[in-house]
Amino acid sequence: MNKPTNVNEYIANVPKEVQLLVEQIRKTILENALEAEESISYGMPAYKLYKKPLVYFAAYENHIGFYATPSGHDAFSTELSQYKQGKGSVQFPVNEPLPIELIKRIVLFRVEENKNKYANKS
Numbered sequence: 001m002n003k004p005t006n007v008n009e010y011i012a013n014v015p016k017e018v019q020l021l022v023e024q025i026r027k028t029i030l031e032n033a034l035e036a037e038e039s040i041s042y043g044m045p046a047y048k049l050y051k052k053p054l055v056y057f058a059a060y061e062n063h064i065g066f067y068a069t070p071s072g073h074d075a076f077s078t079e080l081s082q083y084k085q086g087k088g089s090v091q092f093p094v095n096e097p098l099p100i101e102l103i104k105r106i107v108l109f110r111v112e113e114n115k116n117k118y119a120n121k122s
Contacts (some may be wrong), residue, residue, distance in 0.1 A: 007038055007045045014059040018094050021064055025057050028100055032107045050118035054110050063091040066103065072110045076102065 004010035011022055022045075029036065029047055036047040036054050044058035044065075056067040063084070070088040073080060079102055084091040092098055 003043060004040055006040060010040060010045055015061070018059045018064070021092075021094060021098055022057065022059050024098055024100060025064065025066065025103060028103050029055060029057075029107050032104050033111050036111075049111060049114040050121075052114050052118050054114055055107060060091075062095075063093050064098070066090050066092060066106075068106050068110055071113060072106050075109055076106055 004013060007026060011019055011026070014022055026045065030038070033047060033049060033054055036049045037051075039046050039048070041053075041056065044056050044067075046056045047054040053069060055069075055072065056065075058065040058067075067089045073085065073088055073090060079099075080090050083093075
């Protein structure tokens with residue numbers, strides 16, 4: 001499989017049963033981070049705001065990894081505690097409904113965080 005050059009290619013290469021889930025995450029990010037730039041970074045869909053990382057996601061066989069930098073995960077640690085985690089990452093099992101409302105709140109938190117840190121620094 002060739003490395004994807006954009007998010008559409010990435011999603012097309014994801015197993016069919018997981019495509020709907022990653023599309024839901026993508027839609028949630030784009031609807032709540034209107035000015036975010038979408039790209040592929042580290043081999044996965046990546047979103048930047050003010051030229052700084054916002055969030056990433058990646059599809060795996062049994063889970064979807066969601067990466068909102070350590071601060072995004074720290075701020076929602078209680079709500080994310082039911083999921084397997086690493087530093088700056090959380091794993092949402094593909095056999096359970098995605099916590100879309102929680103993902104939305106994390107994205108909005110990260111948008112505000114990037115706005116406060118980087119909006120006036122170019």
